Amino acid sequence: MTEVIDGNAVAAEMRSALTDGIETLSDAGVRPGLATVLMSDDPASETYVSMKQRDCEEVGIEGIHVELDPDAPAEELFDTVADLNDDPEVHGILVQMPLPDHVDDRDVIRAIDPAKDVDGFHPENVGRLVAGNPRFKPCTPHGVQKLLESADVDTEGKDVTIVGRSNIVGKPLANLLVQKTDLGNATVTLCHSRTTDLAEKTRRADIMVAAAGVPEMVDGSMLSESTVVVDVGINRVDADTDKGYELVGDVEYESAAEKASAITPVPGGVGPMTRAMLLYNTVKAASQQESVDVELP
Missing domain, CATH: 3.40.50.10860 (Leucine Dehydrogenase, chain A, domain 1)
Incomplete structure (x- = not known):
């Protein structure tokens, strides 16, 4: 059974946990x-x-x-x-x-x-x-780390393939995951538009993070069994809905979920965590600037 990692629930827990630090301040x-x-x-x-x-x-x-x-x-x-x-x-x-x-x-x-x-x-x-x-970890990469932690996904020694080399997600996430920390110690492959044989890189991943901004570019055929899939993408595509569009990720969800041991949905996966980690960084910034020690989750 594939575990669906509920970003809304994890973000709600993060917001709740931040209240202690806010009360201290x-x-x-x-x-x-x-x-x-x-x-x-x-x-x-x-x-x-x-x-x-x-x-x-x-x-x-x-x-x-x-x-x-x-x-x-x-x-x-x-x-x-x-x-x-x-x-x-x-x-x-x-x-x-x-x-x-x-x-x-x-x-x-x-x-x-x-x-x-x-x-x-x-x-x-x-x-x-x-x-x-780091003074502040960028919100989306830090949110990805917290999602993996919530699903008991250990990154130490794991092969992680990140698809997308943006300054907002791909590059900082790669840097975080290779650090000597509890949420790092991974071996990271950073892929992009010039990568040859992308599917070969994604199939060898224990953890695959899609953050290229291309709708459904990764599907189940590009994954190995039991891969953990984190979908950072959120794209509007035309659809027969009241709004005239629907939101999809960079991963084709149905086929990927058949292979994955755990997967984040779109919407409701990484997005809520980005906003939660912004609050985290704001509390941390206030603590540093006001010289008030707070306990951060």
Whole structure:
């Protein structure tokens, strides 16, 4: 029987576990603050930001939301980030991507105070991660680790194949999984669009993570028996539904589930964990900035 790893349930447990740390901060007169910045009229981005703000309210984090006109000059966004950097009540800053074409997202990431970069994308934080001393683990890769832990999947000595080399998921996850930690010590193969014979790489994996942003690119024929499958992808494809579309992952679920020993669904797998780990990083940021020791789950 294939185990379906319920990301909603694990994320709910994480949010609940974070309340102890938030109470510790509250006793010290500190309320963690997360600022979200939206410079887009993309409905998906608007929905995602509103979900993050709702998560903050649920656990007791102060949510600060700033919306900017997508046609505004780039300087307006940089001024906003500078103000948030200087605000002592803001412990974490998240600028929702993608940004308008006239704004360089790399410059925006570099403009965020590394101590408030709860996405973990600032070059300083990337360097700390690679060096094995992360300030913040990027939310989606850390969420993947927590999902594997919840399913009692031991990564030590295992062959892990990651499909996708993005700076958001593939690269940082590969770095986390090779670290000398309880949730690491894996042997990692990082695949991408130039990889030859992708199926050969995925079939030899004990754990296969799909994070390429291509709908259903991995199917059951590309897996070995008892592989653990983590599907990071979330893609809209046309479908005969009320909305006119459905959400699918980077894995063709039905055929993969026939082979897998455990699998994450889409939706309801990795997605909720990404948001939960953002809260985790915000609590950690508040703890570090306010010099208040908290116990993190």
